[in-house]
Amino acid sequence: xxxxxxxxxxxxxxxxxxxxxxxxxxxxxxxxxxxxxxxxxxxxxxxxxxxxxxxxxxxxxxxxxxxxxxxxxxxxxxxxxxxxxxxxxxxxxxxxxxxxxxxxxxxxxxxxxxxxxxxxxxxxxxxxxxxxxxxxxxxxxxxxxxxxxxxxxxxxxxxxxxxxxxxxxxxxxxxxxxxxxxxxxxxxxxxxxxxxxxxxxxxxxxxxxx
Numbered sequence: 001x002x003x004x005x006x007x008x009x010x011x012x013x014x015x016x017x018x019x020x021x022x023x024x025x026x027x028x029x030x031x032x033x034x035x036x037x038x039x040x041x042x043x044x045x046x047x048x049x050x051x052x053x054x055x056x057x058x059x060x061x062x063x064x065x066x067x068x069x070x071x072x073x074x075x076x077x078x079x080x081x082x083x084x085x086x087x088x089x090x091x092x093x094x095x096x097x098x099x100x101x102x103x104x105x106x107x108x109x110x111x112x113x114x115x116x117x118x119x120x121x122x123x124x125x126x127x128x129x130x131x132x133x134x135x136x137x138x139x140x141x142x143x144x145x146x147x148x149x150x151x152x153x154x155x156x157x158x159x160x161x162x163x164x165x166x167x168x169x170x171x172x173x174x175x176x177x178x179x180x181x182x183x184x185x186x187x188x189x190x191x192x193x194x195x196x197x198x199x200x201x202x203x204x205x206x207x208x209x210x
Contacts, residue, residue: 005151005167007032007110007133010061011039011084012155015164015183016048019154022181023168030169032133032151033059033097033110036088038080038201039155040191046090058097059110059133066094079198104171106131106147124148138165140176149176161185161208185209 004026009016029052036042042065049056064070065088070081100109111134112118118132120139126146138152152165162185168177185205192202 001027001171003028003030003169003171005030005032005131005149005169006154007151008034008059008136008153008156009039009045010034010153010155011036011042011045012183012188013039013041013044013048014187015155016045018181018183019164019166020048020052023166027053029054030103030108030131031056031097032108032131033057034061034133035059036065036094037061037084039188040084040195040197042084042088043090046093050093055101055103055108056097057101057108057110057133058094058099062094062097066091076200076204079200080204083195083197083201105129106149108132110134118148118150120150138167138178138180140178147176151178152180160210161188161205162210 002025004023031049031054035045035049064081065085100107106129108131111132112124117135118124119135119137120141124143126143126148129147131149135150136153136156136158138150140149151167154164154166157163157165162183163180164183165180168179189202189205
């Protein structure tokens with residue numbers, strides 16, 4: 001089985017579509033959460049995921065939308081949440097996302113801990129193979145004899161907003177291929193402007209362009 005594993009689209013539809021269109025002959029898609037918020041296409045990204053054969057994990061930003069409240073004490077995060085939540089109307093689809101899924105001897109979940117990020121050098125203690133998202137950092141590492149894998153972010157790469165990261169997983173050969181493609185962040189920024197996002201949101205993305 002050939003699986004496309006991705007995480008943290010964050011409403012960046014053009015980046016997500018580019019990945020979907022590039023990778024052919026996919027048997028199963030695996031979404032590790034944070035489909036929504038930040039980028040302006042939360043509804044459209046949820047709809048696209050709903051149209052494909054996809055296992056869906058809930059991320060913290062889906063939980064914010066379902067709760068109608070974001071508890072992050074940050075002006076930028078709050079500005080994005082208020083604007084995106086005001087027009088989001090796919091809550092029923094988010095209710096079908098799972099907290100975790102056991103698949104092919106791997107536990108799929110959004111994050112190892114309730115808060116904080118797990119990076120490629122973060123100390124952890126694993127008891128099973130895991131695939132996670134949340135940190136927006138791509139890696140395949142080993143701990144205590146187990147795999148810890150993160151596909152990185154489709155829509156909000158922390159080093160270069162013009163790069164999307166994901167993984168192709170061949171479940172027959174147990175091979176994980178870490179992949180990346182270039183995207184055009186100016187499309188996203190133009191859409192933010194056309195939808196009258198606060199300037200603090202526009203500046204957030206403009207400052208991430210290399």
